[in-house]
Amino acid sequence: MNDVNLAPAAAADDDVLLQVENLVKYFPVKSTGFFKPRDNVHAVDDVSFTVRRGQTFGIVGETGCGKSTLGRSITRLHDITSGRIVFDGQDISRISQRRMRPLRREIQMIFQDPMGSLNPRRRVGSIIGDPFAIHKIASGADRKRRVQELMERVGLNPEHFNRFPAEFSGGQRQRIGVARALAFRPKLIVCDEPVSALDVSIQAQVINLLADLQKEFGLTYIFIAHDLSVVRHVSDTVGVMYLGKMTEIAPSDELFTVPRHPYTGALLSAVPVPDPDQSDERHQIVLVGDVPSPILPPSGCRFHPRCPKAAQVCVTEEPKLESRLGDGDEHTAACHLPMVQGEDLADFRPTIGAAERVIESSGILAPETGGAVDDGVGAEPAPREGSKS
Amino acid sequence: MALLEVDDLNVSFRTADGIVQAVRGVSYHIDAGQTLGIVGESGSGKSVSTQTVTGLTKGARISGSARFEGMDLLTAAPSQMQAIRGAKIGMIFQDPLSSLHPYYRVGWQIVEMIRLHDRGMSKHDARKRAVELLRLVGIPQPETRVHDFPHQFSGGMRQRAMIAMAMALNPALLIADEPTTALDVTVQAQVLRVIARMQEMFGTAVILITHDLGVIADVADEVLVMYGGKVMEHADRRTLFYGSHHPYTEGLLQSMPAYGGDRERLRPIPGQPPSLLDPPPGCPFAPRCSYVMDRCRTEMPSLDPAGTEPGHLSACWLPHDSASRAEVRQRVLLAETASSAGA
Numbered sequence: 001m002n003d004v005n006l007a008p009a010a011a012a013d014d015d016v017l018l019q020v021e022n023l024v025k026y027f028p029v030k031s032t033g034f035f036k037p038r039d040n041v042h043a044v045d046d047v048s049f050t051v052r053r054g055q056t057f058g059i060v061g062e063t064g065c066g067k068s069t070l071g072r073s074i075t076r077l078h079d080i081t082s083g084r085i086v087f088d089g090q091d092i093s094r095i096s097q098r099r100m101r102p103l104r105r106e107i108q109m110i111f112q113d114p115m116g117s118l119n120p121r122r123r124v125g126s127i128i129g130d131p132f133a134i135h136k137i138a139s140g141a142d143r144k145r146r147v148q149e150l151m152e153r154v155g156l157n158p159e160h161f162n163r164f165p166a167e168f169s170g171g172q173r174q175r176i177g178v179a180r181a182l183a184f185r186p187k188l189i190v191c192d193e194p195v196s197a198l199d200v201s202i203q204a205q206v207i208n209l210l211a212d213l214q215k216e217f218g219l220t221y222i223f224i225a226h227d228l229s230v231v232r233h234v235s236d237t238v239g240v241m242y243l244g245k246m247t248e249i250a251p252s253d254e255l256f257t258v259p260r261h262p263y264t265g266a267l268l269s270a271v272p273v274p275d276p277d278q279s280d281e282r283h284q285i286v287l288v289g290d291v292p293s294p295i296l297p298p299s300g301c302r303f304h305p306r307c308p309k310a311a312q313v314c315v316t317e318e319p320k321l322e323s324r325l326g327d328g329d330e331h332t333a334a335c336h337l338p339m340v341q342g343e344d345l346a347d348f349r350p351t352i353g354a355a356e357r358v359i360e361s362s363g364i365l366a367p368e369t370g371g372a373v374d375d376g377v378g379a380e381p382a383p384r385e386g387s388k389s
Numbered sequence: 390m391a392l393l394e395v396d397d398l399n400v401s402f403r404t405a406d407g408i409v410q411a412v413r414g415v416s417y418h419i420d421a422g423q424t425l426g427i428v429g430e431s432g433s434g435k436s437v438s439t440q441t442v443t444g445l446t447k448g449a450r451i452s453g454s455a456r457f458e459g460m461d462l463l464t465a466a467p468s469q470m471q472a473i474r475g476a477k478i479g480m481i482f483q484d485p486l487s488s489l490h491p492y493y494r495v496g497w498q499i500v501e502m503i504r505l506h507d508r509g510m511s512k513h514d515a516r517k518r519a520v521e522l523l524r525l526v527g528i529p530q531p532e533t534r535v536h537d538f539p540h541q542f543s544g545g546m547r548q549r550a551m552i553a554m555a556m557a558l559n560p561a562l563l564i565a566d567e568p569t570t571a572l573d574v575t576v577q578a579q580v581l582r583v584i585a586r587m588q589e590m591f592g593t594a595v596i597l598i599t600h601d602l603g604v605i606a607d608v609a610d611e612v613l614v615m616y617g618g619k620v621m622e623h624a625d626r627r628t629l630f631y632g633s634h635h636p637y638t639e640g641l642l643q644s645m646p647a648y649g650g651d652r653e654r655l656r657p658i659p660g661q662p663p664s665l666l667d668p669p670p671g672c673p674f675a676p677r678c679s680y681v682m683d684r685c686r687t688e689m690p691s692l693d694p695a696g697t698e699p700g701h702l703s704a705c706w707l708p709h710d711s712a713s714r715a716e717v718r719q720r721v722l723l724a725e726t727a728s729s730a731g732a
Contacts, residue, residue, distance in 0.1 A: 199662075
C-alpha cells in the first residue's frame with residue numbers, strides 16, 4: 001500500500017481513526033432554464049468531525065438531512081465535492097477507485113434494507129464469500145470454512161450455507177449483512193440505519209450482536225439512525241445533522257441531558273418515551289412547518305425558519321460549530337443562542353417576524369403569524385389533559 | 390354500550406403455501422371518545438383484525454362478530470358497508486402517498502369523499518368544507534394548497550390531508566394503522582397532536598395500530614398487545630407499562646433501549662415470531678418464552694383477568710396474582726443466571 005498518499009500531520013493523534021474535514025457533497029439537479037446556472041442539492045455542507053478508535057460515532061437527523069450521503073461519502077461510494085477524509089492516517093478523499101480497493105477491506109458498510117442489499121438469486125454462502133473472492137483471499141473449502149465461521153459468529157446456522165436470502169427472516173438477513181461486512185476484520189463499519197426495518201425484539205438482538213462484535217474485534221462504528229433512543233444506547237459520541245449541516249456534536253449522555261442547539265432540543269422532546277409518567281410530564285416542542293429545500297437552504301443558520309429562539313443574527317450570520325456556554329472541547333454546537341440547561345423552548349417566541357424568516361424555495365412557507373399559532377403548526381407545549389389514566 | 394364490540398374474530402387467508410391463520414379468536418371493544426392502542430410486531434395480526442372489521446379483507450375466511458352501533462359489520466351487505474366506511478368509520482394508513490390518488494388534486498379528493506356520502510351538499514359547500522378541514526389539520530394557506538397535487542405535499546402534510554379526509558364526515562370511529570411510522574419524529578409529533586385535537590373536538594374514538602410503545606405511552610387509554618394472531622394482554626396504559634403480566638409484554642418492554650437509562654445490555658426476546666401457516670397448538674409465544682411450562686406448548690390459555698386492576702386481562706398460564714407470579718419469575722431468573730454462569 002505504498003502508493004497511497006500519506007496525510008500530513010493533521011491526524012497525528014494515534015487515537016483517531018477517522019477525521020472528516022469540511023466535507024461537502026453537492027448533487028447537481030436539472031436547471032430550470034437554459035441560461036440559468038445549475039442548481040445543486042446541498043446534501044452535505046461543510047461537515048467536520050473526528051471518530052476515535054474502538055468507539056461508536058452516532059449520526060442522527062431527519063429524512064433528507066444528509067446523514068446517509070455523509071456515510072456513503074466516507075466509504076467513497078460517492079465522490080466528494082470538496083473537503084478531506086483522513087482514514088487511519090491516509091487521506092482517502094481523492095484517491096482512485098483502484099487505489100481505494102485495498103482500503104475497502106478496512107472500511108465496510110451495513111445497509112438498512114437487508115433484502116435490498118442481498119442478491120435474491122444467490123445463495124447466502126456465496127454472498128458472504130464475495131469479499132474473499134473479490135480480494136482473492138481464499139477459495140474452495142477454505143473459503144467455505146471461513147464463511148461458516150462468520151455465519152456462526154453472527155448467530156446464523158452454518159448449515160444454512162446453501163439457502164437463499166428469501167428463506168431468512170428480516171433479522172437473520174441483517175445478520176448476513178453483518179457477516180459479509182465482517183469478513184476481513186475491518187477497522188471501521190458504517191452502519192446506515194441497520195435496525196430501522198426490524199421489529200423491536202429483533203432490533204435488540206442485532207444491537208447486542210453489534211456491541212459484542214465491537215468488543216471482540218475492537219471495531220469502530222459510525223452508526224447512522226433516526227431513532228434517538230437506539231443511537232443513545234449504542235453511541236459514545238453523537239452528531240446531530242440538519243439540512244446538510246452538523247448542528248451539534250457531543251458525548252452521548254451530555255447531548256441527551258444538556259442539548260445546546262434548539263433543534264436538538266426539539267428533536268429530543270419529540271421522541272415518544274415508552275413511559276407514561278415521563279410522557280405526561282414532558283413539554284413537547286412541536287416545530288413549525290416542514291424542513292426547507294436543500295437546493296436553496298435558508299440563509300444564516302439553516303434552522304432559523306423553524307426555530308423558536310430565532311433572532312436577526314440567525315438570519316444574517318451562519319453560526320460556527322464550537323463549544324458554547326463553557327462546554328468542553330468535545331461538545332460543540334452551531335448556534336448563536338444556545339440553550340441553557342433546564343430551559344423550556346416552549347417559552348420562546350422568535351424575535352423576528354415571519355416575513356424575514358421565509359427564505360425558502362420549496363413553496364412550504366412558514367405560517368403567516370410566525371410560529372406561535374394554532375395547534376400542530378405552532379411551537380407550544382402539548383396540551384396534557386388530566387383524563388388519561 | 391361500546392361503540393365497537395369485536396367478539397371472537399377469526400380471519401384466515403388461503404395462500405399458495407396453505408392457509409394462513411392471521412387472526413385467531415380476537416375480542417376487543419372501544420367506547421366513544423376513547424383511544425385503543427394495538428401493539429404487536431410484523432405478522433401479529435394487528436392490521437388484519439381491524440381491516441376485517443371495515444370489510445377490507447377480500448377473500449378471507451372470517452368468523453366471529455363485530456357490532457358497531459347495533460349492526461354486525463361482518464355480515465353487513467356491501468352497500469351497507471360502503472355507507473359506513475368513510476362516513477362512520479374513517480381510516481388512515483401508513484403510507485399517505487399510496488392512499489392519495491396522484492392524478493387528482495387534494496381538494497378534489499376530499500370533495501369527492503364528502504359528496505359520495507352526502508349527496509345533498511353542493512360542490513361549492515363541499516369545497517369550502519375541504520378548505521376548512523385542511524386548516525383544522527394545520528396545512529398552511531389551505532385556500533391555495535387545496536388545489537395542489539399530492540406530490541406537492543411533504544410526507545407530514547400528506548398524512549394531515551389523509552386525516553382531513555378521514556375526518557371529513559365526522560366519523561364516530563377513526564382507525565389509524567401505523568399513521569406515523571413513515572414520518573420523522575418531529576413530524577410524528579405534529580400528526581399525533583392533530584389526531585388528538587380532532588378527537589377532542591369531535592369526540593371520535595380512535596383505534597391506533599403501531600409497533601412503537603413510545604407512541605402508545607403517549608396517546609392510548611387502553612392497550613391491546615397482539616402476538617401470533619392472538620391477544621396476549623389487554624390493559625390500560627399505566628398497567629401495561631408498570632404492571633404488565635404477560636411475558637411477551639415484558640419482553641417487548643425490555644427490548645427497548647431505555648431512553649433515559651444507562652447503556653446496559655439490551656434484553657431481546659430470543660428466536661423468531663411464529664409462522665401462522667401452521668401455528669402450533671398452545672401459546673404462540675411458548676417457543677420464545679423464558680417462563681415456558683409444559684402446559685404452554687399444548688394448551689392455549691384464555692384471556693383472563695390478571696392482577697388487581699379491573700379490565701386487565703392476560704392470556705398466560707402464569708399465576709394471575711402478583712405475589713405467586715413474582716415467585717415464579719424469581720425462580721426463572723435464578724435458573725437463567727445459573728445456566729449462563731455454567732456455560
